[in-house]
Amino acid sequence: MTENIVTAPNMLADAPPGTLSARDFHSGATPIWCPGCGDYGVLSALEDALATYGRPPHEVVLVSGIGCSSRLPAYTSCYGFHGVHGRALPFAAGVKLARPDLEVIAVGGDGDGYSIGGNHFIHACRRDLDMVYLVMDNRVYGMTKGQPSPTTEPDWDSDIAPGGIGLRPFDPLALALAAGATFVARGFSAQPHDLATVIVEAIRWPGFAFIEVLSPCVAFRREEFDWKASVHPVKQTIENDRAAAHAAILADDGFGLGVVFRDYRRLKPAPEPQRVTLAEIESEFRIGA
Amino acid sequence: MGRSSLAIVFAGSGGAGAMTAGELFLRAAATAGYYGSMNRLFGPQVRGGESAALLQISNLPITCQPDNFDLFVALDWHKVDQFAAEIPLTENSIILADPQSGPVPQNVARSKARIVSFKMGDPEATPLERALHGKHTNVFAAGAVGCLAGIDPAKMRAALSTVLGSKAADVQRLNAASLEKGAAAAATLALDLDLAPPKPAPRWLLTGNQAIAMGSLRGGVRFVSCYPITPATDLVEWLAPRLQQLGGKLVLAEDELAAINMVLGASFGGVPAMTVTSGPGLSLMVEAIGLAVAAEVPAVIIDVMRSGPSTGIPSKTEQSDVNLAIYGGHGDAPRIVLAPTSVRDCLFTGEWAVYLAESLQTPVIVLSDQALGQAHQVIDPKPDRPPPLARRIELPASKFKRYATDSDPVTAMPPPGTPHGQWVGEGLTHNEFGIPVSGAAAHAAQLNKRARKLAQFDPGAWWGDVWGDGDTAILTFGSGAGAALEAAVALGAAGSPTRVVALRVLSPLPLAALATSLKGARRIIVMEQNQGAQLYHHLLAHNAIPPTADSMARPGPLPFRRAEIIARLAAQV
Structure with a gap:
């Protein structure tokens, strides 16, 4: 295992000179989001980040599942796919594997990514394809009008779970680390400039880059707007030492913003197979005179 | 001798x-x-x-x-x-x-x-x-x-x-x-088992699973994502190194939900893509098949059927996924369902499935079964191959509407990377631009668009295979076709001319061609290997057979044999 580890080249080079603006990534469609929804900040940060990064909209694919935040692809001018609930990551993986030349970004919410799509999340971390996964976490199912998600506090009262769901929320960053993610970050929708900076870094990261974005729900979780007072920069970005990153994340209060972990160590890719033709494959079946 | x-x-x-x-x-x-x-x-x-x-x-x-x-x-x-x-x-x-x-x-x-x-x-x-x-x-x-x-x-x-x-x-x-x-x-045993001298010719030795895999490669599949399942895994194990040697990609997904969605992603990216599974896996893929229908994304899904329901008998055959393949899923989600008529035909049908999926931008399910898939056979490789059909990707001269309803129902689907071609694939009911809407008119317009795609699909001569013109007709599909044909040959030799009709297209039913093939048949018997007579009821529902048609349906895993078919036909005369 160890001898198979190589160091990834540093991809955090400066962006090419910018000729694109955020406006170039805007489709003009009116979001269905409630006025004040955190997701507006995420959309704006993403458009800024894509403009800074500099590839034109037709070379970018945004993939999502189902939920309020999953409506995002249609609000940009990029190629997009709004699929079924929880499956944004495998769809995005298919796009990236088939078309490594494209920039692929999967987006969605906490229910989509951590509950119904939870299995895909851990496997996407492990698969480490060169793509970005941006989760707008509002700790509630908004589109179905207020049910607790895997990141909801145990005592949060709702119609479907009166008095609280009574379950520990899990920490998506710790989960990503345990599953082998090589780039783990947290952002906040009310700080779109900082978030855009993290997104640019994530796009440039030559592997699976996971960004958990705290994105308050104005309809069901108004108290989340108090997150403004809770957020703070992470103490440091930990590199390569996964155990230290785990310790830092577990010690964090869940409001540390920035890049938490980067792992430059990579498995060597499998050697390229020798090319054959269809006719050569068919000849395997041939038998007799 | x-x-x-x-x-x-x-x-x-x-x-x-x-x-x-x-x-x-x-x-x-x-x-x-x-x-x-x-x-x-x-x-x-x-x-x-x-x-x-x-x-x-x-x-x-x-x-x-x-x-x-x-x-x-x-x-x-x-x-x-x-x-x-x-x-x-x-x-x-x-x-x-x-x-x-x-x-x-x-x-x-x-x-x-x-x-x-x-x-x-x-x-x-x-x-x-x-x-x-x-x-x-x-x-x-x-x-x-x-x-x-x-x-x-x-x-x-x-x-x-x-x-x-x-x-x-x-x-x-x-x-x-x-x-x-x-x-x-x-050499010391006197058992009289020696065979007549052979008649050598150039032939192929392969399994049905390998034949479908080869057909899909011929058709241009260069992305496969799957999850292991008996009796389909050996198809992918044969395919994996060869696909990669052709420059394609094979992904072992974390589950069937991921497998089918990866296939849709790769296909959206512009690469012909396929997944391979058996009944339990197909059950898990059903939601995404509906998505492929709604968002109009080509996909080939191979189902090597085994005994069901539930986990059933994983290693043994049955033809009991007919209903699931044709009707599985919520909403009106028509798709193409094919069935190879022999190991030899797996090559043809595997290739054709790719062309149909690509040219009609729809999921195509191929119903093979364990008896075909894992049968190792010597075949005369079929000389005829389906004509290649490709995906429509060129942008129209007028404003591009991905889901336009005022033109040919097969609309342009430019792959990402195409300048000015940006569109958003959408599983929600959408308008012509792919923007989600919830109005009745748009809903009907898009349902009609997708229905028209299948209505205008003409399988030509490849809708099925017909042997003979006897006044008794055995109508069957898949691994049943071979046994029916052998029974028909024996019955014909015994003075009871019998024809066999093997459907290659199970859905949408090729009604006109089927009617022609059954013309003059005084007796029609629908033979299939499942308890509920799934194909028989499908045919009845579409008036593809007269109500007087008979059903010969029984579950697997025992294969149909010539003698069983002859006895069943004799019992009903």
Whole structure:
């Protein structure tokens, strides 16, 4: 295992000179989001980040599942796919594997990514394809009008779970680390400039880059707007030492913003197979005179 | 003179090497110029379970299992008798068994087959030699059967070397010696099993699963994502290295939900993509198949059917996913469902499926089954191939509307990277631009657009296969077609001309072509291997057959055989 580890080249080079603006990534469609929804900040940060990064909209694919935040692809001018609930990551993986030349970004919410799509999340971390996964976490199912998600506090009262769901929320960053993610970050929708900076870094990261974005729900979780007072920069970005990153994340209060972990160590890719033709494959079946 | 065909079983406990003996014998006979077929029978164990190789060698193409086996070679008797129902024997059959293996089990002996005592393995080997090198009983037995059938010993040696592959030189040498000793021992038996001389021709030896895989590669599939499932996995294991050598990608997904969604993603990216599964996996994929219909994304889904429901009998065949394939999912989600009519046809149907998916931007489900997929057959490779059809990707001169409803229902689908072609694939009800809407008019317009795509699909001559014009018609599909054809041939020879209609397109039903093929038939019987008569009811629902048509439906895993079909037809006259 160890001898198979190589160091990834540093991809955090400066962006090419910018000729694109955020406006170039805007489709003009009116979001269905409630006025004040955190997701507006995420959309704006993403458009800024894509403009800074500099590839034109037709070379970018945004993939999502189902939920309020999953409506995002249609609000940009990029190629997009709004699929079924929880499956944004495998769809995005298919796009990236088939078309490594494209920039692929999967987006969605906490229910989509951590509950119904939870299995895909851990496997996407492990698969480490060169793509970005941006989760707008509002700790509630908004589109179905207020049910607790895997990141909801145990005592949060709702119609479907009166008095609280009574379950520990899990920490998506710790989960990503345990599953082998090589780039783990947290952002906040009310700080779109900082978030855009993290997104640019994530796009440039030559592997699976996971960004958990705290994105308050104005309809069901108004108290989340108090997150403004809770957020703070992470103490440091930990590199390569996964155990230290785990310790830092577990010690964090869940409001540390920035890049938490980067792992430059990579498995060597499998050697390229020798090319054959269809006719050569068919000849395997041939038998007799 | 010799017989025109020979049906043989090699059976034994796991590790006894029944499959190796079967493969070796089949390959030798094929190389010698015979047609042949081998089906595999397994117990549920991964290692150490009982297994049987069911073979037929003939001067004519073989498309189904025989009514009875002529020769049963028992490598040992460990639990093999539980296969008795799947290995029909008669008093004309011969059982070759080593007296050291103990008495013939009751289930097998009940057939009154003639039991021939035959010592397998080198009688001169010391116990130490046997322990060190194994007994090579299987290769010894294969050598014996090769001699009895009159297969050229050189072909047997060459086949052994191919089957052993890269095994060490001493293993090769010991096995070759066992092969010779088996042949020598059999020379003393007078059993009259020798075959008429072969008629060699260039042929292919492959399984139905390999044939579908090859067809899909011909069709241009360069992305496959799947999750392991019996009896479909060997298709992907054959495909994996070859797909990669063609520059394609194969992904082992975390589950079937991921597999089908990866396929849709790759296809959205512009690369023809396929997944391969069996019933339980198809059940999990149903939601995403609806998405592929709604968002109009091409996808090929191969279902190698096995006995269901639930986990059923993973290693054994059935044709019980007809309803799931055609109707599975919520909403109105029409798709194309195909079924290869033989191992040979798996090549054609596998390739055609890709062209249909790409050109109509729709999921295409191919219903194969374990009996086709894992049958190893000698075939005359089909010369005809479907004409290539490609995806429509060029942008219109006017404003691009991905889901336009005022034109040909197959609308342009530019792959990402195409300037000015940006669109968002959408599973929600959408307008012509792909923007989600919830109005009745847009909903109907898009449902109509997708329905029109399938309505204008014309399968041409490939909707199905028809043999004969007798006034009794057996209407069937998949692995049933071969048995129906053999029954029809026998019935015709006995003065009851019978036609066989095998559907290649199960949905949308090719109603006009089917009506023509059934013209003049006074009696129609729909034959399928599931309990609920799924195809029969599908045909009735679409008025594809008259209400007087009869149903011959029964569950798997026992294959349809000629005799069963003839008896069933006779009983109803």
